[in-house]
Amino acid sequence: MILKKRKLIVYEIMHMEKAVASISLTGDARILDERFMPYDLYLEEDEDNDIDTRVNNLDNFYHWCASRVLSLDRKYAKEILNSIGVSQAVTDKDRANISLSYHCVSLTDVYWVKKQEEKITFAEINLYDNPLNEAIVEISLRGHQMTVTNHELAPDLSTKGCFPKAWIRNEQGFRLLKDGGEAVVERELLASEICQCFDVPQVRYRKYMYGNEIVSESDLITSKKYSMISKIAFEIYACNHELDTLEVCKKLDPITYYGMNILDYLTGNTDRHPENWGFLIDNDTNEYVSLYPLMDFNQCFLAYDDLEGANCQTVLPRKMTQREAAVEAVKHIGLRQIREMDMSRFRNMKKEAEMFSRRILELKSV
Structure with missing residues (x-):
């Protein structure tokens, strides 16, 4: 019986269209452009085949990928994960696999991940240029389940916090809607009015009616720049x-x-x-x-x-x-x-x- 050798998977960490590092599932890492490495990802090249270095590399990579998916204490997290047909993630590796399923794209930065042989570009998948499924708002804010793809859910899976929230986009760009109940929303709106009395850089929160309920609305501060x-x-x-x-x-x-x-x-x-x-x-x-x-x-x-x-x-x-x-x-x-x-x-x-x-x-x- 001849066993077919499985091809080793190698991931590339991308900064827009630039590959800045690669890592295999054996933990072998290569730094391609140290200046553009993610601030919160530490990888070490291993020339001596040191098992501890490789294990640390994989742990760090999985943790970084996992940080680009939602916190599981966030309201409606289960509904969101159920909607993409995955189990309730527990470990960093579980959460990393969710994030990797949509290339780790995020609205916080321009990093993403692809398999080394994949023919795909940042221009094709980044969330700043490509359309979102408006139905995701219903899942994120209200917990309504439906069948969607991982990529459609990416912006909400990568939004931190424990209150219901969702990104929507119109001609003026992205806006973040946040729920949590009328009292919570009113507190945020009042606090924002206080803050606007002071000359300090800040996100401004506005009242927005989603359906028949009040939520807060704010603008996206990140971009391709x-x-x-x-x-x-x-x-x-x-x-x-x-x-x-x-x-x-x-x-x-x-x-x-x-x-x-x-x-x-x-x-x-x-x-x-x-x-x-x-x-x-x-x-x-x-x-x-x-x-x-x-x-x-x-x-x-x-x-x-x-x-x-x-x-x-x-x-x-x-x-x-x-x-x-x-x-x-x-x-x-x-x-x-x-x-x-x-x-x-x-x-x-x-x-x-x-x-x-x-x-x-x-x-x-x-």
């Missing part, structure tokens, strides 16, 4: 280049970094974890040029019972309350207020209105 990478993903790059991420933030973009601490304090935002802020990348050079505009305010007014607020997540490993971090921020960049908040926008949220007034006075006194 600019990508984004989260702070937690940047930490991988920083670790391998002996950089202090917070020092990079303060030096590169003090307005956005310190402004984030001011606005999170004023709005009582409890959700500024390291996947909820990060860096804007110039795709022509693959260099980080600033922090990306502040976004995601649907967890605001939850730590709003006193002046101190919650523990500040953006100064770790230091321990500071949100008030302490905001006071420090004002000392560095000023308050940057450009207009007064229309207090009538708080409507029946009298307790929140009172706390906002106290917090803004606290910062004005710095």
Whole structure:
């Protein structure tokens, strides 16, 4: 009996139309253009056939691919996965296989993956130029199941967060719709109005009616020109280049970094974890040029019972309350207020209105 030798699968990590690295399923990696490697993917070339190096390469590759698919705690995740006919993914490898099924395309950057022999281009599959199936909105926002392809689901599978959300596109470009219930949506809209009273780069959230229900709407900040990478993903790059991420933030973009601490304090935002802020990348050079505009305010007014607020997540490993971090921020960049908040926008949220007034006075006194 003659056994037919199986062809070894080799994946190429692509940056637009450029192959920047390759990796086989034995963990043999080749770096083709180190300047354009993903910030959060570390691969090591192995000339000595070292098993540990190859295992690490595969683990890192699967983890990177898995990071480009949805979090399984996100509402309707099961419905989305059921709609493409896959099991509930548990391991990085399971999740990576889902991501690889649609070439790991994303709306956060211009990376993607293909098998070495595949004849396919970025122009053919990127999400910035190619049409989306509008039916995906029904799955992502409402959990309605239907049969769709993995590629059609790609933009929603690669959207982070635990609240229902979906990308839609019209003549003006992409817009993100976020649900979560009327109270959650109203909190995000109110927090966005507060933030717009300050000269700090930010995503603006607007009211949008989807069917008969209110959702928030915002614009896409990435493009074929600019990508984004989260702070937690940047930490991988920083670790391998002996950089202090917070020092990079303060030096590169003090307005956005310190402004984030001011606005999170004023709005009582409890959700500024390291996947909820990060860096804007110039795709022509693959260099980080600033922090990306502040976004995601649907967890605001939850730590709003006193002046101190919650523990500040953006100064770790230091321990500071949100008030302490905001006071420090004002000392560095000023308050940057450009207009007064229309207090009538708080409507029946009298307790929140009172706390906002106290917090803004606290910062004005710095």
